[in-house]
Amino acid sequence: MEILKPYLKNNYSSIIGAVLAVIILAMSSLWQPRLLQNIMKAIISDDSMAVRNYGIQLIGLALVGIMAGIASTYFSAKIAQSVTTDLRAEVYKKIQTFSFGNIEKFSSGSLVVRLINDMNQVLNLIMTAFMQLFRIPILFVGAFVLGVLTIPRLWWIEILMVVCVFGLSGLVFSKMGRFFAKFQKWMDKLNTIAQESMQGIRVVKSFNQEENEIKKFTASSDQIQGLHLSIGYLFSLMIPAFTLISNLMILLAIYFVGVGIADHPDDLAAIASFISYLMQLMFAIIIGAMTMMMSSRGLISLRRIKEVLKTDSDVVYKKDAAQENLNGSVEFENVSFSYPNSAEPSLSNISFNVKPGQTVGIVGATGSGKTTMAQLIPRLYDPTEGTVYVGGKDLKEVSEPSLRKTVSYVLQRAVLFSGTIAENLRQGKQDATDAELRWSAEVSQSLEFVERYDDGFEHRIEERSANLSGGQKQRLSIARGLIGKPQILILDDSTSALDAKSEKKVQEALERDLKKTTVFIIAEKIASVIQADKILVLDKGKLAAAGSHKELLQTSPIYREIYAAQVSKK
Numbered sequence: 001m002e003i004l005k006p007y008l009k010n011n012y013s014s015i016i017g018a019v020l021a022v023i024i025l026a027m028s029s030l031w032q033p034r035l036l037q038n039i040m041k042a043i044i045s046d047d048s049m050a051v052r053n054y055g056i057q058l059i060g061l062a063l064v065g066i067m068a069g070i071a072s073t074y075f076s077a078k079i080a081q082s083v084t085t086d087l088r089a090e091v092y093k094k095i096q097t098f099s100f101g102n103i104e105k106f107s108s109g110s111l112v113v114r115l116i117n118d119m120n121q122v123l124n125l126i127m128t129a130f131m132q133l134f135r136i137p138i139l140f141v142g143a144f145v146l147g148v149l150t151i152p153r154l155w156w157i158e159i160l161m162v163v164c165v166f167g168l169s170g171l172v173f174s175k176m177g178r179f180f181a182k183f184q185k186w187m188d189k190l191n192t193i194a195q196e197s198m199q200g201i202r203v204v205k206s207f208n209q210e211e212n213e214i215k216k217f218t219a220s221s222d223q224i225q226g227l228h229l230s231i232g233y234l235f236s237l238m239i240p241a242f243t244l245i246s247n248l249m250i251l252l253a254i255y256f257v258g259v260g261i262a263d264h265p266d267d268l269a270a271i272a273s274f275i276s277y278l279m280q281l282m283f284a285i286i287i288g289a290m291t292m293m294m295s296s297r298g299l300i301s302l303r304r305i306k307e308v309l310k311t312d313s314d315v316v317y318k319k320d321a322a323q324e325n326l327n328g329s330v331e332f333e334n335v336s337f338s339y340p341n342s343a344e345p346s347l348s349n350i351s352f353n354v355k356p357g358q359t360v361g362i363v364g365a366t367g368s369g370k371t372t373m374a375q376l377i378p379r380l381y382d383p384t385e386g387t388v389y390v391g392g393k394d395l396k397e398v399s400e401p402s403l404r405k406t407v408s409y410v411l412q413r414a415v416l417f418s419g420t421i422a423e424n425l426r427q428g429k430q431d432a433t434d435a436e437l438r439w440s441a442e443v444s445q446s447l448e449f450v451e452r453y454d455d456g457f458e459h460r461i462e463e464r465s466a467n468l469s470g471g472q473k474q475r476l477s478i479a480r481g482l483i484g485k486p487q488i489l490i491l492d493d494s495t496s497a498l499d500a501k502s503e504k505k506v507q508e509a510l511e512r513d514l515k516k517t518t519v520f521i522i523a524e525k526i527a528s529v530i531q532a533d534k535i536l537v538l539d540k541g542k543l544a545a546a547g548s549h550k551e552l553l554q555t556s557p558i559y560r561e562i563y564a565a566q567v568s569k570k
Contacts, residue, residue: 003306004126007083014082018075018130021068026138028065030146032058033276037150040269076130084123091115091308099315100380101340106308109192114308117187118301125298132291140284147277150270153260154253158281161249165242165282169289172238176231176296183227183297190220199464246282250275315382321399326391326406328356328487328518330377335386337372345384346372350543352536356487359511359519361529363562364538370522371412373538374490377520378407390488408486410494412522414473416465421450422457424476428483436483443509444479445502446472470497478506482514490520495528503528526563535559 008015035058042050095103095111103111144162148155197204197213204213253274257267331353338345347369354360362370375381376388379395388395390406408428416424425440426432432440437457441447449472453459465473474497481489489510495503507528510519521529529535530549537545537552537559545556552559 003302003309004083004087007086008079010086011079011082014075014079015130018072018079019134021071021075022131022134023138025065025068025072026135026142028061028068029139029280030142032061032065033150033273033280034146035061036276037270037273040272041266044269072131072135076127079130080123080126083126084119087122087305088115088119091119091305094309094311097313098311099313100375101314102311105340106311107188107192109195110188111308112195113188113191114301114304117191118304121298121301122305125295125302128291128294128298132287133295136284136288136291139280140288143277143280143284147274147281150274150277151253151257151264151267153264154256154274157249157252157256158278160252161245161278161282162285164245165285168238168241168245169285172234172289176234179227179231183224186220186223186227190217190224193217193220242282242286246279249278249282253278315379317400318397321397321402323399323402326393326398326402326487328354328358328406328516329389329391330354330488330518330520331389331392332373332376333387333389335373335376335383335388337376337381338384345541347376347383347541349386351386352543352546354518354520354534356518357516358533359521359531361532361535362520362522362538363524363526363529363535363559364544365562366524368538369541370538371492372541373536374409374492374520374522377488377490378409379403380409405484406486407488407490408481408484409490410477410481410492412492412494412496414465414470414477414494414497416461416468416473416476418461418463420458420460421476424461425457425480425483428480432483439513440479440483441476443482443506443513444475445498445505445509446475446479449475471499471502474498475502475506485514486517488518488520489514490522492522493524496524500527507531526566537562 035054039051039054039058042048042054092115095115098106106114144158147158193213193216197217204210254271257264257271257274261267332350335347335350336345337347350373362374364370372381376383377390379388382396390398390403395403417427422437425437428440429436434457438447441450441457450456450459461468468476474494478491478494481491481494495506498506510517521532523529526549533548534546535549535552536543537556539558544558545552547555553563
C-alpha cells in the first residue's frame with residue numbers, strides 16, 4: 001500500500017470528507033434501532049406525543065444517513081479516480097523507460113493487463129477502503145455494544161453469532177483469495193493469446209489456423225470460466241449459510257425473550273431493536289469479509305503494479321552526464337552479449353571500429369547476431385562484456401538525449417502508429433518543419449505516394465497501418481529515421497519489402513544527402529551492401545571477417561559462399 005501514499009497525499013480534503021461521511025453514516029445506522037425501541041415503548045405506554053417526536057427524529061436521522069451515503073460515495077469515487085489516474089500515468093511512464101529486456105521479461109500482454117485490468121481492481125480497492133473499511137469497525141463495535149445494552153442477558157447470542165459467521169467467512173474467503181490470484185495469471189495469458197492472434201491475423205488466415213487459435217483461446221477462457229464458477233459456487237453456499245445463522249440467532253433471541261417476558265417486560269419493546277443490532281452485527285462481519293476478499297484481489301493487482309514500478313531498467317543512463325554533440329564514429333571493444341536465460345552467448349568477443357561518414361554492411365546467416373549487434377549501438381541492450389563507443393565515448397557515460405539525437409534505428413519490422421503521416425514522421429523530430437517532412441520523404445522515396453493523397457502528409461494511417469503496403473510502411477519508417485538527420489543511421493533489413501529499383505534510389509539518396517552520416521545496413525542480400533565502405537561478416541555470434549566487398553571475396557570463405565549462393569540463385 002505504500003506506493004499509494006504519494007497519490008493519496010494530493011487528496012487530503014476528499015479523504016477527510018469521505019471519512020467524516022462514513023462515520024456519520026455508521027452512527028446514523030446504529031442509532032435508528034435505539035429510536036425504534038423508544039417508539040415501541042411509547043406505543044406500549046400509549047404516549048402519542050412521544051411517538052410523534054421519535055418518529056420525526058427517525059425520519060431526520062434517515063435523511064442524514066442518505067446524505068452521508070451520497071457524500072461517502074462521491075468522495076470515495078473522487079479519491080479512487082484521482083489516485084488511479086495518477087498511478088496509471090506513472091506506470092505507463094515507467095514502462096516507457098524499460099529496455100527491450102524488461103519488456104520481454106514482463107511480456108507486452110501482461111503489461112497491458114496491469115495497465116487496465118489490474119488498475120481497475122486497484123480503483124475498486126480504494127473505493128471499497130473508503131466506503132467500507134472505515135465503516136465496518138464502527139458498525140461491528142457499535143452494534144455489539146448497543147445490542148448488549150439493549151438486552152444485557154442475551155449477550156451470549158451475539159458472541160455465538162460472531163464465532164459462527166467468522167468461522168464460515170474465514171473458510172470461504174481464504175479459498176476465494178487463491179482463486180483471484182490464479183484469475184489474474186490466466187487473464188495475462190488470455191490477453192497475450194488474443195493480442196498475438198489479432199496482430200498476426202494475416203498469418204493465421206494464410207495458414208488456415210483459425211480453428212487452432214480458437215481452441216487456444218477457448219482453453220484459456222474455459223480456465224477463467226472455471227474459476228468464476230468456483231467463486232460462484234462458494235457464494236451460492238455462503239449466502240444461505242449466513243441466512244441460516246442469522247435466522248437461528250433471531251429464533252433464539254425471540255425464544256428466550258418469550259420465556260422470560262414475565263420477569264423482563266421491557267424486553268417486549270427491545271426485541272425489535274435487539275434483532276436489528278444482530279442483523280447489523282452480521283452485516284458488518286459479512287461485508288467486512290467480502291471487503292477483505294475483494295481487497296485481496298485488489299492487493300494482488302497492486303503487487304503486480306508495484307512490481308512494474310520497482311523494476312529498474314536494465315539500461316541505466318548517468319543522470320549527471322552532460323548533453324553533447326557526438327560524431328558518427330563507432331567502436332566495439334571485445335564485446336559479448338547474452339540474452340537473459342540463454343544458454344549460449346549471442347555475440348562473442350567482437351571488436352571493430354567505424355569512422356564517421358562510412359557506410360557499413362552487416363551480413364551473415366539467420367541467427368548470426370546481426371540485429372543483436374546493431375541494437376547495442378543505440379543502447380537498446382547493454383553488452384554482457386566489453387565496451388561500445390560512439391563518438392569516442394563509452395555509451396555508459398553518454399546521456400540519453402545525446403545518444404537519441406546521434407543514433408537513429410529503423411527497425412526490421414516497420415511499425416507505424418494510427419494517426420497522420422506527419423505525426424508518424426515527427427516522432428523522429430517533434431519540431432520538424434514541412435520542408436523537413438518533404439525532404440525525409442523524398443530521400444526515402446516516400447514522396448511519390450504521399451503526394452498522390454489529396455491531404456498529403458495529413459493523410460491518416462489506420463491501426464497497424466492496414467491501409468499501407470509493406471514497401472510504403474518501410475519507406476515511411478526510413479523517413480522517420482532520417483528526419484532528425486542523425487550522425488548514425490541503422491537500417492535493420494529496412495528495405496526488404498522494396499523492389500530493387502526503389503532500394504537503389506534510397507541508397508543513392510542516402511549517399512547524396514547524408515554524406516556525413518555513418519550508415520549501418522543489415523541485409524540478407526549482398527547486393528544491398530556491395531558498395532559499402534566496410535562489410536562485417538557475422539557467423540554464430542562471432543565476427544568472422546571485415547573488409548570491402550573485393551577484399552572479402554579474396555579473404556573470407558563464408559562471404560564467398562553467401563555471395564556465390566546469391567549470384568547463382570539470381
